Amino acid sequence: MMKRIAVIGLGTMGPGMAQRLAQGGLVVTAFDTDGAQIEKAKAMLPLITGVLDRLGITPKPGGALHFTTSLADAVKDADLVIENVPEKIEIKADVYRALEGLIASKTLVVSDTSGIPISKLQEHLSHPERFCGMHWSNPPHIIPMIEVISGAKTAPETAKAIVTLIEELGLLPVVVNKDVPGFVENRILYALLREAVDLVEEGVIAPEALDTCVSWGIGYKLSVIGPMALLDVAGLDIYHSVAGFLNQELSTRGDIAPFVTKRVAEKRLGLKTGGGVYAYTPERIKELGAERARKLVAVRRALEEKDRT
Ligand SMILES: NC(=O)c1ccc[n+]([C@@H]2O[C@H](COP(=O)([O-])OP(=O)(O)OC[C@H]3O[C@@H](n4cnc5c(N)ncnc54)[C@H](O)[C@@H]3O)[C@@H](O)[C@H]2O)c1
Numbered sequence: 341m342m343k344r345i346a347v348i349g350l351g352t353m354g355p356g357m358a359q360r361l362a363q364g365g366l367v368v369t370a371f372d373t374d375g376a377q378i379e380k381a382k383a384m385l386p387l388i389t390g391v392l393d394r395l396g397i398t399p400k401p402g403g404a405l406h407f408t409t410s411l412a413d414a415v416k417d418a419d420l421v422i423e424n425v426p427e428k429i430e431i432k433a434d435v436y437r438a439l440e441g442l443i444a445s446k447t448l449v450v451s452d453t454s455g456i457p458i459s460k461l462q463e464h465l466s467h468p469e470r471f472c473g474m475h476w477s478n479p480p481h482i483i484p485m486i487e488v489i490s491g492a493k494t495a496p497e498t499a500k501a502i503v504t505l506i507e508e509l510g511l512l513p514v515v516v517n518k519d520v521p522g523f524v525e526n527r528i529l530y531a532l533l534r535e536a537v538d539l540v541e542e543g544v545i546a547p548e549a550l551d552t553c554v555s556w557g558i559g560y561k562l563s564v565i566g567p568m569a570l571l572d573v574a575g576l577d578i579y580h581s582v583a584g585f586l587n588q589e590l591s592t593r594g595d596i597a598p599f600v601t602k603r604v605a606e607k608r609l610g611l612k613t614g615g616g617v618y619a620y621t622p623e624r625i626k627e628l629g630a631e632r633a634r635k636l637v638a639v640r641r642a643l644e645e646k647d648r649t
């Protein structure tokens with residue numbers, strides 16, 4: 341049974357994940373190389389605990405969240421280290437190198453990578469058998485599904501221990517059978533995003549209208565009926581007829597659309613820079629955060645209700 345967890349990297353994903361683990365009864369030590377990120381993470385905690393409270397996730401006894409500016413202190417006596425640093429192999433490899441000599445031989449290490457193959461990351465670990473993918477979805481304190489991915493050198497007991505941890509937290513592990521880039525969640529999401537960006541770029545639809553179309557059409561439906569079940573609902577004959585003329589029309593571009601590269605070059609990255617596809621004031625960002633958390637909580641509660649009946 342795991343007790344002590346180190347969360348390395350406190351950007352978009354770290355704070356929610358750290359607090360969710362602490363409320364699950366674990367002793368969590370959170371670390372970031374940037375002190376400002378640690379302060380930002382601390383400031384986010386009231387919002388995160390408020391959301392967890394509305395989800396009915398009451399803190400289990402023994403849990404705690406500590407912050408530290410020392411990697412050595414963060415990982416001391418850890419049963420598990422969760423690496424949550426930017427999606428760049430070199431940065432992740434530096435973290436794994438820094439862990440050498442700091443962690444015990446029993447300590448497991450996981451990466452929250454969005455899709456770098458686990459076998460590739462394993463090349464940078466001296467104990468690859470104790471390493472696997474543990475891919476959370478954003479926001480990590482609200483979305484219950486977590487992908488578990490083994491690389492070529494992951495020991496079966498490592499992946500099993502992570503699945504058990506996720507289950508003990510009352511979350512939903514999904515085991516991915518092959519270590520393909522993007523795993524499953526992001527292969528599906530990025531297929532959708534490539535088509536969405538293409539449709540907007542081609543002037544087929546405005547961004548706001550596309551968001552309405554997806555959120556109130558397939559998005560709403562897919563949260564209740566998954567894609568495989570949807571094939572049965574629609575009829576495989578219908579899918580066969582439509583896919584017969586539509587598949588060849590869909591975007592297959594292998595590079596990144598100018599719609600995105602242009603904005604990235606201009607540092608229009610989204611909420612974190614006050615604008616990306618849409619523009620935001622600081623007040624609007626706050627409002628949207630609260631409104632979206634409220635709606636995600638309500639939808640999750642409704643879906644859990646459905647699962648019980
Ligand atoms: N953003 C998402 O929606 C999302 C969802 C799921 C998984 N992920 C994955 O999770 C990981 C983290 O993503 P994010 O969006 O939180 O990134 P982020 O850029 O928001 O945050 C990364 C944090 O890591 C810190 N950091 C950088 N180098 C470090 C080091 N050597 N030691 C400790 N901290 C260091 C940075 O200061 C920053 O606070 C990535 O692999 C990403 O692909 C992201």
Ligand SMILES: Cc1ncc(C=O)c(C(=O)O)c1O
Pocket residue numbers: 453454476477478526
């Ligand atoms: C755009 C995008 N990319 C990656 C991830 C997760 O790895 C997410 C997400 O979790 O929402 C995302 O939105």
